[in-house]
Amino acid sequence: MDRRVRQELGGFLRSRREGITPTDVGLPAGVRRRTPGLRREEVAQLAFISTEYYTRLEQARARHPSREVLSQLARALRLSDAERAHLHHLAGAPPAPPPGPSREVRPSIVDLLDRLPEAAAIVISATYEVLAWNDLAAALMEDFSALPRQDRNLIRRAFLGPYRNGRRLYGVSDADTFARTSAQHLRTAAARYPADPEVTGLVAELLAGSEEFARLWATHEVAARPTLCKTFAHPLVGPVAVTCDVLDITDRDQQVIIYTATPGSPSHESLRLLSVIGTQHMSLPG
Missing domain, CATH: 3.30.450.180 (Beta-Lactamase)
Structure with a gap:
C-alpha cells in the first residue's frame, strides 16, 4: 500500500472518528473536549487494538492492516455497509463474503x-x-x-x-x-x-x-x-x-x-x- 493510499485511509478513519460522539458508542461523555468526536485511544479500545497502532494508521505509517483489524475498526466506528467496504478496499483487503444470508433488516x-x-x-x-x-x-x-x-x-x-x-x-x-x-x-x-x-x-x-x-x-x-x-x-x-x-x-x-x-x-x-x-x-x- 503506497503512501498516498495510506494517507487516504488515515484521513478516512480520522473523519469518521471525529464524526462520532462518546454517547454514540456507549462511552461516558466526560469533560468538555478540545476536538469533536472520539479520542484515538477510545477508538483503539473499542476496536481491541493498541492506541499506538491506531495512531500509526491515522498517520499513514501502518502498511498492511489485517482484515480482522479492519472489521474491528468498522464495528468500533459504526461504519455503514458502504463505508465498511470502502475501508477494506482502501487497505487492499476486500471484505470476506458473508458466511450466510443476512437476517438483520434495516x-x-x-x-x-x-x-x-x-x-x-x-x-x-x-x-x-x-x-x-x-x-x-x-x-x-x-x-x-x-x-x-x-x-x-x-x-x-x-x-x-x-x-x-x-x-x-x-x-x-x-x-x-x-x-x-x-x-x-x-x-x-x-x-x-x-x-x-x-x-x-x-x-x-x-x-x-x-x-x-x-x-x-x-x-x-x-x-x-x-x-x-x-x-x-x-x-x-x-x-x-x-x-x-x-x-x-x-x-x-x-x-x-x-x-x-x-x-x-x-x-x-x-x-x-x-x-x-x-x-x-x-x-x-x-
Whole structure:
C-alpha cells in the first residue's frame, strides 16, 4: 500500500472518528473536549487494538492492516455497509463474503412496511425466511409472530408444512410457479453461501422430505421469472387478488415483497376488511 493510499485511509478513519460522539458508542461523555468526536485511544479500545497502532494508521505509517483489524475498526466506528467496504478496499483487503444470508433488516425498511397501510408487505431472506412483516401481511397470510423461527421459512412451509400433499400454502393461485421459483432461488443461495450450515441443512431437509422439491432441485434451474399477480384463498374473506412488487435490498441479499389490490375492487375491500379484523380471528384451516 503506497503512501498516498495510506494517507487516504488515515484521513478516512480520522473523519469518521471525529464524526462520532462518546454517547454514540456507549462511552461516558466526560469533560468538555478540545476536538469533536472520539479520542484515538477510545477508538483503539473499542476496536481491541493498541492506541499506538491506531495512531500509526491515522498517520499513514501502518502498511498492511489485517482484515480482522479492519472489521474491528468498522464495528468500533459504526461504519455503514458502504463505508465498511470502502475501508477494506482502501487497505487492499476486500471484505470476506458473508458466511450466510443476512437476517438483520434495516430499521428504515421496517418503518417502510408500517407506512403501507393498504398493502401487505414482508421482507424475506435469500432462503425465503420471513424476517419482517406488517400487520396486513399477517392478516392476509398468517401471524408470523406466533411461529417459531424455522416455521417462518416459506420454502419449508410450502414443501414440508401443513399444506403439503396437494394443499398449497395460503391457497395461492400460483402454487406451482412459487414451488419452482423458490427452488431456483434456493439453489442460487446455496451456491452463494456454500459453507453456511443453515442453508445446507435446509436443502438437505427439503431433499429428504419432499419428492416434489427433489424433482425441482434435480433440474438445476436458476433463472426464475417474477410473479406479477396472484390470488390468496383466505379462510375468512375469500379470494384476494393482488399485484406483487418486489424490491431488492442488494447489500443484505433480501427482498421486500409488496401485495396490493386494485383500488375499488372486491379484493381491495377484502384487504381493508382484513386490516380491521387483523389476526385476532385467524386460524389455519384444518
